[in-house]
Each structure stands twice: as structure tokens, then as C-alpha cells.
Amino acid sequence: GGSREGLYGDRDVELMGERTEVIDFGQTLDVDGIRITAYRAGHVLGAAMFMVEIAGMRCLYTGDYSRIADRHMPAADLPVDQRPNIVIVESTYGVSRHLPRKEREEKFAGMVHASVSKGGRVLLPVVALGRAQELLLILEEYWSKHPELHGVPIYQASGLARRAMTVYRSYIEMMNDDIREALKKTTNPFQFQHVTHLRSTSQFDDVGPCVVMATPSMLQSGMSRELFEAWCGDPKNCTIIADFAVQGTLARDILSSPKDIMAKSGARLPLRCQVDAISFSAHADFPQTSEFLDALDPPHVVLVHGEANEMLRLKKALEQRGKVRGVERTVHMPKVTQEVKIAHAPKRKGGLYGSVSASTKRVQGVVVKKNSHVAVVGQEDLSGYTKLQTGSVTQRQSILFNGKFRDLRLSLEMTFDDVFFVDGGEASDDGGDAGDDRPSSPGQMVRIGENVTVTSDGGLTNRVVLEWVSGSSNDLIADAVIALILLENDFGEDAREESAEKDEIRILERVLNSQFGETSVDEKMGKILVDVDGKHVIVEVEAGEKDGRVECTTVTCADRALKARVEKALERLMRCLQRQ
Numbered sequence: 001g002g003s004r005e006g007l008y009g010d011r012d013v014e015l016m017g018e019r020t021e022v023i024d025f026g027q028t029l030d031v032d033g034i035r036i037t038a039y040r041a042g043h044v045l046g047a048a049m050f051m052v053e054i055a056g057m058r059c060l061y062t063g064d065y066s067r068i069a070d071r072h073m074p075a076a077d078l079p080v081d082q083r084p085n086i087v088i089v090e091s092t093y094g095v096s097r098h099l100p101r102k103e104r105e106e107k108f109a110g111m112v113h114a115s116v117s118k119g120g121r122v123l124l125p126v127v128a129l130g131r132a133q134e135l136l137l138i139l140e141e142y143w144s145k146h147p148e149l150h151g152v153p154i155y156q157a158s159g160l161a162r163r164a165m166t167v168y169r170s171y172i173e174m175m176n177d178d179i180r181e182a183l184k185k186t187t188n189p190f191q192f193q194h195v196t197h198l199r200s201t202s203q204f205d206d207v208g209p210c211v212v213m214a215t216p217s218m219l220q221s222g223m224s225r226e227l228f229e230a231w232c233g234d235p236k237n238c239t240i241i242a243d244f245a246v247q248g249t250l251a252r253d254i255l256s257s258p259k260d261i262m263a264k265s266g267a268r269l270p271l272r273c274q275v276d277a278i279s280f281s282a283h284a285d286f287p288q289t290s291e292f293l294d295a296l297d298p299p300h301v302v303l304v305h306g307e308a309n310e311m312l313r314l315k316k317a318l319e320q321r322g323k324v325r326g327v328e329r330t331v332h333m334p335k336v337t338q339e340v341k342i343a344h345a346p347k348r349k350g351g352l353y354g355s356v357s358a359s360t361k362r363v364q365g366v367v368v369k370k371n372s373h374v375a376v377v378g379q380e381d382l383s384g385y386t387k388l389q390t391g392s393v394t395q396r397q398s399i400l401f402n403g404k405f406r407d408l409r410l411s412l413e414m415t416f417d418d419v420f421f422v423d424g425g426e427a428s429d430d431g432g433d434a435g436d437d438r439p440s441s442p443g444q445m446v447r448i449g450e451n452v453t454v455t456s457d458g459g460l461t462n463r464v465v466l467e468w469v470s471g472s473s474n475d476l477i478a479d480a481v482i483a484l485i486l487l488e489n490d491f492g493e494d495a496r497e498e499s500a501e502k503d504e505i506r507i508l509e510r511v512l513n514s515q516f517g518e519t520s521v522d523e524k525m526g527k528i529l530v531d532v533d534g535k536h537v538i539v540e541v542e543a544g545e546k547d548g549r550v551e552c553t554t555v556t557c558a559d560r561a562l563k564a565r566v567e568k569a570l571e572r573l574m575r576c577l578q579r580q
Contacts, residue, residue: 025077033370041065042076043282044130045167045174051082056347060084060296064092064305067288070101070280071137072168072189073130074176076292084298086342091303092244092283094310095317099279108135108278109142111238115274116152116209120236124213125224125251128160131243131280132213133168136195139211143194150194157198157214157223165190201226217241218249221264225250229263237273242280247307286314290321293329300342302332350374354381393470395478401464403488405456407507408464409446411484412454414511414573416477420447452477454485484514505541508553511573512539516566530566535559537566 023029025048028037034054041047043064051060065076099107115122126132136156143149156162169190172183182189198204198212201223214224228250231237245252254261254275260268284292293301301318303311315331322329332340355378356363365376368386375385382388401408413419422445444456451469464485468478487510505521509528513519518531530537540554553570557563 037079037082039077039079040074042067042069042073045073045171049076049079051079051084053082055344056349057086057344058082058084059086059088060298061088062090062284064090064283066282066284067292068098068101069176070134070282072134072175072179073282076284078292078295080295084296085344086300086302087293087296087298088302088304089289089293090283091289091306091311091314093281093285094306094314095286096310097287098281098285104278104280105138108240108242108280109138111240111274111276111278112139112211113142113146113149115236115238116149116211118236119209120234120238120273121206121209121227121231122211123224123227123231123237123239124211124242125217125219125228125239126158126161126213126215127217127243128158128215129164130282131217132156132158132161132215133165133190134280134282135213135242136192137189140192140194152208153210154195155198155204155210155212156195157201157204157212159199160215161213162197206230217243218246218251219254220249225264229261229269232261232273233270235272235274239273239275241275241277244279244281244283245277286317289314290318293318294321294325297327299328300330300332302334302340304334350376352376353385354378356381394467395470396465396467397478397482398463398465399482399485401462401485401489405444405464408454408485408488410507411488411511411514412446412448412481414569415480415484415514416448418449421445422447448477448481449474452481454481487514508539508541508570508573512566512569515569532562535562537562539566539570 021029023038025038025040028035030036034052037051037053038048039051041049041063043066047064049060049062049065051058053059060079062076066073067075067078069075098104112122124135126135136154139154143152143154169188172179172188179189204212212227214222214227216222216224219225219228228239232239239254241251241255245255250261254271255277257275258271260270263269303315306314311333315333318331319329322331334340350373351357352359352363352365353375354365356365356376363376365378366382366388368375368377368382368388377385379390382390409419409421444458446454448454451471451474453467455465455467457463457465466478466481466485468474505523505526505528509519509521512528512530516530516532516537520529521527522529526541526543528539528541530539535557538556540556542552542554553574555563555567555570557566
């Protein structure tokens with residue numbers, strides 16, 4: 001048993017109306033990462049099944065559905081393009097089977113004809129939508145083929161069914177091929193010639209044979225109950241239950257052929273009229289449900305909308321059918337408010353789009369995540385594959401600089417790959433002419449990669465201009481360049497006028513400091529001391545006899561790997577120094 005409190009109230013219904021979106025069959029709606037696809041259910045006009053997908057898990061909720069086309073409704077869709085992990089399916093008819101359409105229509109028309117031919121009255125308790133229209137189509141066609149019945153009136157006594165007829169006449173394109181073809185050949189199939197709409201029993205002249213279609217279908221109240229109590233005592237009359245008869249209702253009780261029934265007034269009334277059940281129900285029977293599940297092949301089935309005994313029979317039959325077919329299938333039969341927990345590992349989809357999709361090597365692009373789908377898209381292709389638009393931000397910073405531009409250039413060449421020197425509009429990657437020690441002139445520029453430049457003002461304001469296109473890598477390069485400029489500023493004019501050897505030793509020391517950490521210089525001994533996490537490195541510097549410039553270095557370190565790293569750095573640095 002569940003709580004007596006309703007799951008929703010009037011206010012909830014109002015809020016639902018405000019958020020309702022109209023979609024078409026086959027259309028997929030994305031709501032915060034939840035994909036919802038509507039399919040035809042074949043139950044009544046507009047009835048839909050819904051496939052809900054969350055993180056790769058698909059759940060199909062059928063609601064009321066029918067896989068057999070009737071006179072006006074097409075069969076429910078079979079969404080084999082999206083195999084569901086779970087199917088929540090109705091179990092109204094359990095393991096029962098419907099009569100074939102032709103057989104049940106012939107039986108129905110025959111019973112009606114036989115009853116009215118004897119002067120009897122035929123009561124058809126129906127649901128106002130769906131089955132009412134189906135039975136009216138059958139009766140209209142039968143009456144048109146039998147002129148002897150033209151004097152027998154057919155009454156449709158449901159106000160809701162009468163109002164719904166306008167919808168049925170308007171939405172022919174949503175019905176099956178038979179109805180659409182009939183519309184092409186003649187008038188609208190729902191423009192009935194032999195049916196009269198009855199607004200109330202006060203307008204009904206209960207004289208002679210007739211057919212009355214009235215609601216509700218379970219005979220619990222309303223006009224169908226009034227007419228049944230009035231007619232049940234006459235053996236010439238007939239009542240046909242054309243839909244599923246719910247347990248505990250009068251419609252279900254009279255199918256067991258009782259001798260009398262309890263009237264609404266409390267009196268006992270004799271039951272002498274003919275009673276029969278001919279199911280025109282648009283609920284799936286066992287063959288429909290079993291074949292539907294075989295085609296979709298879900299690992300989990302949840303049974304709902306059925307009586308406990310019929311659900312249990314259906315559960316056993318589906319499990320047995322799965323074993324025979326060698327299919328792993330778990331059938332759940334929860335009670336009201338009982339949770340069904342099914343383990344599922346979320347699946348993520350991914351792909352390469354645009355220019356990166358053609359690459360067979362390591363790719364670089366923008367990761368775009370939408371719901372459970374992850375895509376890598378080339379930056380230049382973003383606008384074509386997503387709603388994103390690309391842009392760039394160029395930053396420019398003027399920095400005080402007291403040193404020589406060539407020293408800064410040297411530090412940059414040692415620190416970064418892909419460094420180019422531009423002087424007078426011509427770019428070079430060789431650092432300029434050997435021995436060129438001219439003071440920096442306006443327009444001299446060093447370019448690091450494609451998007452970072454350092455430009456000299458020729459000493460006019462003792463500043464350099466750093467410019468770069470913002471981005472994760474360019475921002476890091478710009479930060480490193482600023483650090484190198486500040487390191488250059490730490491050396492005064494006096495130090496620059498000392499010997500070339502000391503000048504270049506300090507350059508070596510600064511670069512080693514930026515790459516490895518704490519350093520110190522022993523100028524008398526011509527050594528640079530480097531401390532890397534407690535490991536000591538000694539770099540001995542030898543100067544040339546002619547110009548006093550550094551010619552070679554010797555590295556001493558107990559750690560072979562660290563020694564190799566320092567030697568590699570010094571090798572690159574010495575090549576740069578020799579080009580200056």
C-alpha cells in the first residue's frame with residue numbers, strides 16, 4: 001500500500017501546463033542532458049510511448065499501447081533503432097489473446113443485427129475516446145450495407161465523445177492508411193450518416209429497437225448504468241462489453257452470468273438480457289507484448305497496469321520465453337510505490353570532428369561536452385559544429401628594462417625553442433651577424449613561437465614591450481619572459497662594463513638559475529655552483545686568450561642524470577653565446 005496523499009494537486013497540473021511543449025512522433029527533445037523521443041503508441045489518437053535516455057541508459061515507457069492496427073489507428077511503432085535497456089510495459093491482458101480483427105468485427109455486427117431484428121435494444125458501454133470512434137466506424141459501414149437496418153437508430157450518448165469528434169475529423173493524417181484512403185475517395189469517414197448524438201436521456205424516446213453507445217464503459221454510473229438497469233430484464237436486449245472489464249466493476253460482474261444485479265437504488269434487478277464480451281480493446285495482448293519484447297530484446301522488463309494474478313502469469317510466461325530463446329531477461333513486477341533498482345554503468349560517446357578527424361596522429365582541439373557526448377573539435381571548426389564562436393584577446397605590457405637587448409635575446413633563445421630575431425623588418429633564427437654588439441635600435445624584436453613578441457624601443461625610454469595573444473600556453477610564456485626581463489634588471493651598469501668573461505659567466509648563471517634553481521658564482525675560480533634538491537653541480541668555465549669570452553665548460557656532478565641535463569643546457573647556451 002502507498003500513501004493516501006495524492007502524487008499531485010491542481011497547482012501541479014497548472015504548472016505542468018505552463019511547461020508543456022508540443023513535439024511530433026519520432027522527434028527527440030533534449031532536456032538538461034536527458035534525451036526524450038516520442039513514438040506512436042497505437043492506443044488512441046495522439047497516444048505516445050516515450051524513450052528516455054540518460055547517460056547511455058535507455059528506458060522505453062509504453063503506457064497503453066497496441067501493436068495491431070484497427071479501423072482508424074496505426075499500430076504502435078517498433079523503435080528498433082534505439083535498443084532500450086529497460087521497457088516499462090502494460091500488462092492489462094496478461095497472457096490472454098484477442099480475437100482476430102475480422103472475426104471479432106463479424107461477431108460484433110452479427111450480435112447487434114440479431115438483437116435489433118428481434119426488436120431488442122443494444123447497449124454498448126464504452127470509453128469516450130478511441131473505442132467509441134472505432135465501434136461507430138464499424139456500425140456506420142454495416143448500416144450502409146444493410147438497408148433493412150436504416151430504420152433502426154444508432155445513438156451516441158457521450159458528450160465527451162461528441163466534442164472529440166471534431167478532433168478526429170481534423171487529424172486524419174495521424175490515423176492509418178485505411179482512413180486516409182477513405183478520405184480521398186469519399187467524405188470524411190467521421191461524418192456519420194446513421195449516427196445521432198444524444199445529449200441526455202430526456203431526449204431519448206425509448207421505443208422500439210435501437211443501438212446506444214454510452215459512457216462509462218464499466219457501468220458504474222452515468223447514462224450507461226441508467227440504460228442497463230432499464231434494459232437488463234428483457235431477454236431481447238443485448239449488452240456488449242467491448243473494452244477491458246476491470247475487476248470489482250458491474251461490467252466485470254455481469255460477465256459471470258449472475259441471475260440478478262444490485263441497482264443504484266439498492267433493489268435487486270433480474271438479469272435476463274444477453275451479455276457478451278467482444279474485446280475491441282486497444283491494449284496489447286500476450287502475442288503483441290511477447291513479440292514486441294522479442295524484437296526490442298531489453299535485458300529488463302517492468303510490468304505495470306494490470307491485475308496481480310494476470311501480471312504474475314505474464315511475468316512467468318515472458319521469463320520462460322526468454323529462456324527458450326536463450327535471452328537474458330529479468331522481469332520485474334513492482335507493487336505501487338515500490339522502487340525498482342537496476343545497476344547501470346553510464347556510457348560516454350566521443351568523436352573527432354572537423355579538421356582533427358582526418359589526423360592519424362596525436363590531435364589538438366577543443367573538447368566540447370554535451371550531455372553524455374564528448375567531441376574534440378578543431379578550433380577553426382567550432383562555429384561549424386557547435387554554437388560557439390571563437391575570438392582572441394591580445395595583451396600588451398610595457399616593462400622597464402635596464403639591460404642590453406642582446407642579453408635578453410640570448411636568455412630567451414636559451415629558455416625557449418622556436419625563437420626568431422627581427423631587425424629592420426627581416427626575421428632571422430641565427431641571432432644576427434656574429435660579433436654584432438650594436439646597441440638595440442627601435443624596432444628590434446624577438447618573436448617566441450607565433451603569438452609572443454618582445455620589442456625594443458632602442459633605449460629611448462628604457463622599456464621593452466611584451467605582446468601576446470592570450471591563451472593557456474602563451475600566458476605561461478609571457479610570465480616566463482617577464483621573469484627573465486626582471487632578472488636582467490638585477491644587473492647594474494657597472495657589471496655590464498666588466499670583462500666579457502664575467503658578463504657571460506653571469507649570463508650562464510642566470511639561465512642555469514632559471515632552469516635548475518639556486519645558483520652562485522665563484523668569479524675568482526671561474527665556477528658556477530648549482531644546487532638542485534640537495535644535489536650539487538659544479539660548472540667550470542674556461543675563457544679564450546684573445547677576447548676573454550667563454551669558450552668551454554666542464555660539468556661535475558655525482559648524479560649522472562642531472563649532469564647530463566646541465567650539459568645539454570650548457571651546450572645550447574654556448575651555441576647562442578658563440579653567435580653573439
